[in-house]
Amino acid sequence: MPSEALLSVRDLRISFGQVEAVRGLTFDVLPHEVFAIVGESGAGKSLTARALLGMVPRGATVGGSVRLRDNADPAAERGRRITLVPQDALSALSPVHPVGDQLAAAVRSVRRLSRRQAHARAVAALDRVGIPDAARRARAYPHEYSGGMRQRAVIAMATVNEPDVVVADEPTTALDEERREQVLRVLAEQREAVGAALVLITHDLDVVRAHADRVLVMYAGRAAELGPVRQVLGRPRAPYTAGLLASLPQDGPRRRRLPVLRGTPPAPDALGPGCAFAPRCPLATDPCHDREPALQAVDDRLVACHHAADVPDPLRKFV
Numbered sequence: 001m002p003s004e005a006l007l008s009v010r011d012l013r014i015s016f017g018q019v020e021a022v023r024g025l026t027f028d029v030l031p032h033e034v035f036a037i038v039g040e041s042g043a044g045k046s047l048t049a050r051a052l053l054g055m056v057p058r059g060a061t062v063g064g065s066v067r068l069r070d071n072a073d074p075a076a077e078r079g080r081r082i083t084l085v086p087q088d089a090l091s092a093l094s095p096v097h098p099v100g101d102q103l104a105a106a107v108r109s110v111r112r113l114s115r116r117q118a119h120a121r122a123v124a125a126l127d128r129v130g131i132p133d134a135a136r137r138a139r140a141y142p143h144e145y146s147g148g149m150r151q152r153a154v155i156a157m158a159t160v161n162e163p164d165v166v167v168a169d170e171p172t173t174a175l176d177e178e179r180r181e182q183v184l185r186v187l188a189e190q191r192e193a194v195g196a197a198l199v200l201i202t203h204d205l206d207v208v209r210a211h212a213d214r215v216l217v218m219y220a221g222r223a224a225e226l227g228p229v230r231q232v233l234g235r236p237r238a239p240y241t242a243g244l245l246a247s248l249p250q251d252g253p254r255r256r257r258l259p260v261l262r263g264t265p266p267a268p269d270a271l272g273p274g275c276a277f278a279p280r281c282p283l284a285t286d287p288c289h290d291r292e293p294a295l296q297a298v299d300d301r302l303v304a305c306h307h308a309a310d311v312p313d314p315l316r317k318f319v
């Protein structure tokens with residue numbers, strides 16, 4: 001891995017029996033960056049997110065490698081050097097222990113500190129994420145917190161041990177717009193406060209545009225495009241990225257999003273020999289149906305498309 005990478009993923013593959021759901025992902029996460037993974041439902045984002053922490057569902061086989069800096073195994077460093085902000089804040093907190101105790105336990109699981117010291121760290125972490133009157137609130141149970149406070153407490157839990165990498169799996173999916181921005185702001189602040197990189201899993205290109213430095217666009221378990229957000233979203237080279245982008249309104253309320261990408265992604269057990277996107281792709285030609293494209297470097301990013309050089313600009317003409 002490049003010496004500066006905090007997390008290095010090489011040819012990650014996750015399969016269930018004969019069916020491969022994640023099909024060979026390779027990328028690095030660099031210090032301090034926000035690395036987004038975006039794609040439609042079923043693309044393999046959640047499986048990938050969990051594999052980054054060494055967590056895989058029962059019955060899955062994992063190939064390739066995921067390593068932290070100094071070749072450390074993420075499963076051994078989970079909670080310490082790499083942490084997860086899950087989608088559902090409630091499920092991340094135990095209902096039967098005060099929030100402060102849960103944070104203090106997380107601290108003591110990785111550091112030799114007295115209860116008192118760990119509790120002080122827990123309170124400081126709650127204070128840092130903007131929980132008012134943190135010392136008192138630390139003694140309260142999750143059900144005594146508002147939804148927004150619970151989200152913040154989960155972010156405090158993920159950052160209390162000052163990890164190198166925080167993985168946030170769709171942290172804002174269930175939230176309204178205002179809460180969504182709040183959570184992303186708190187995440188960004190905490191990432192900066194503890195100096196961590198953030199892997200942000202989302203299906204929302206608006207979130208990517210506003211919050212990420214680099215983006216991996218996934219389709220059917222593979223990388224369709226990978227590179228700096230400005231390049232990838234500014235001038236997509238994968239027809240899939242272009243289609244996703246074109247389905248966003250250029251302005252106006254988000255809910256007026258247009259369903260431009262027709263059809264649905266293929267199921268992992270129904271993939272043919274060609275490009276998985278070919279059945280939905282307006283640029284597809286015979287080679288696209290016959291042969292899966294390899295990732296190639298084009299304009300400061302990697303693209304898996306036989307027609308990477310032909311994806312028209314501006315986007316509106318494409319769809």
Ligand SMILES: Nc1ncnc2c1ncn2[C@@H]1O[C@H](COP(=O)(O)OP(=O)(O)OP(=O)(O)O)[C@@H](O)[C@H]1O
Pocket residue numbers: 016021039040041042043044045046047048057058203267268
């Ligand atoms: N435990 C499992 N057993 C069998 N197949 C699974 C399992 N978990 C996930 N898959 C399959 O792997 C594929 C990728 O799933 P994953 O949850 O990673 O997608 P995703 O991109 O996170 O989607 P979403 O945005 O809906 O969460 C899906 O086709 C899913 O059916």
